[in-house]
Amino acid sequence: MLRTGDLTAGYHRDTPVLHGIDLDLTAVTVHAIVGPNGAGKTTLLHTLAGHLRPTAGTVLCDGRDISGWRPTHAARTGVALAPQGRRLWPSLTVAEHLTVTRPARHHRGPAFGIDEVLNLFPALAGRLHHRGHQLSGGEQQMLTIARALRTAPRLLLADEPTEGLAPTVAGQVADVLRRLPQRGVTVLVTLPHIRAAATLADSVHVLTAGRLGQPLDAGSGQAERLIRDHLTLTSPRAE
Ligand SMILES: Nc1ncnc2c1ncn2[C@@H]1O[C@H](COP(=O)(O)OP(=O)(O)OP(=O)(O)O)[C@@H](O)[C@H]1O
Numbered sequence: 001m002l003r004t005g006d007l008t009a010g011y012h013r014d015t016p017v018l019h020g021i022d023l024d025l026t027a028v029t030v031h032a033i034v035g036p037n038g039a040g041k042t043t044l045l046h047t048l049a050g051h052l053r054p055t056a057g058t059v060l061c062d063g064r065d066i067s068g069w070r071p072t073h074a075a076r077t078g079v080a081l082a083p084q085g086r087r088l089w090p091s092l093t094v095a096e097h098l099t100v101t102r103p104a105r106h107h108r109g110p111a112f113g114i115d116e117v118l119n120l121f122p123a124l125a126g127r128l129h130h131r132g133h134q135l136s137g138g139e140q141q142m143l144t145i146a147r148a149l150r151t152a153p154r155l156l157l158a159d160e161p162t163e164g165l166a167p168t169v170a171g172q173v174a175d176v177l178r179r180l181p182q183r184g185v186t187v188l189v190t191l192p193h194i195r196a197a198a199t200l201a202d203s204v205h206v207l208t209a210g211r212l213g214q215p216l217d218a219g220s221g222q223a224e225r226l227i228r229d230h231l232t233l234t235s236p237r238a239e
Pocket residue numbers: 011017035036037038039040041042043044084
């Protein structure tokens with residue numbers, strides 16, 4: 001669906017955070033961006049979601065240049081962001097989060113009904129009347145993704161969705177993301193560690209200081225080789 005060409009973006013025109021990013025998200029699979037703190041992962045996702053305007057380069061959506069689109073336009077086109085830090089509405093219940101978020105009128109992505117997102121995240125079904133701030137970290141993350149799915153996305157941008165979660169809960173979240181391409185949703189997920197990315201994604205890009213490496217095909221063992229060659233960015237034991 002989305003492809004960037006030589007994309008440069010940042011918060012100040014004279015100090016770009018992202019440099020010449022070429023990213024191809026046309027395959028309906030799980031794509032991962034891996035990089036250390038400050039590499040620019042969030043900046044990239046925010047640029048694709050229309051929260052930041054690129055300073056150079058292109059963002060093509062279905063072949064059309066939509067560089068500098070607004071977040072509402074991105075959402076209408078089928079791009080949904082599940083942000084880092086979750087950003088739930090603290091005074092709304094789980095049920096309210098899921099009912100106030102709806103697909104755009106002429107959406108082209110798959111519609112996710114409330115029953116379907118509760119099937120994906122059964123933990124939320126028992127928490128329908130709890131408010132955002134009453135949920136555990138894992139439940140908040142699940143709700144963040146569930147809310148994004150309610151917009152009927154064609155592309156889900158998930159920013160460090162397993163951050164701070166217990167391994168079993170992180171595994172539940174990863175399982176859902178892994179299954180989304182079967183429903184027609186392309187996933188771009190950011191993760192701090194390459195080992196987790198190689199397990200979850202079909203292709204893995206390493207982002208270092210705002211520069212993106214060539215995609216590694218997780219299935220071909222390239223990512224595993226990268227780990228073995230000690231190019232991993234942080235200790236895999238920390239995952
Ligand atoms: N709102 C902002 N204004 C100015 N600079 C920012 C802003 N947000 C991030 N930055 C800077 O942009 C660079 C990339 O940050 P970004 O949050 O995109 O990295 P990241 O890879 O997502 O890291 P993390 O895993 O810590 O979130 C950092 O140098 C950061 O200080």
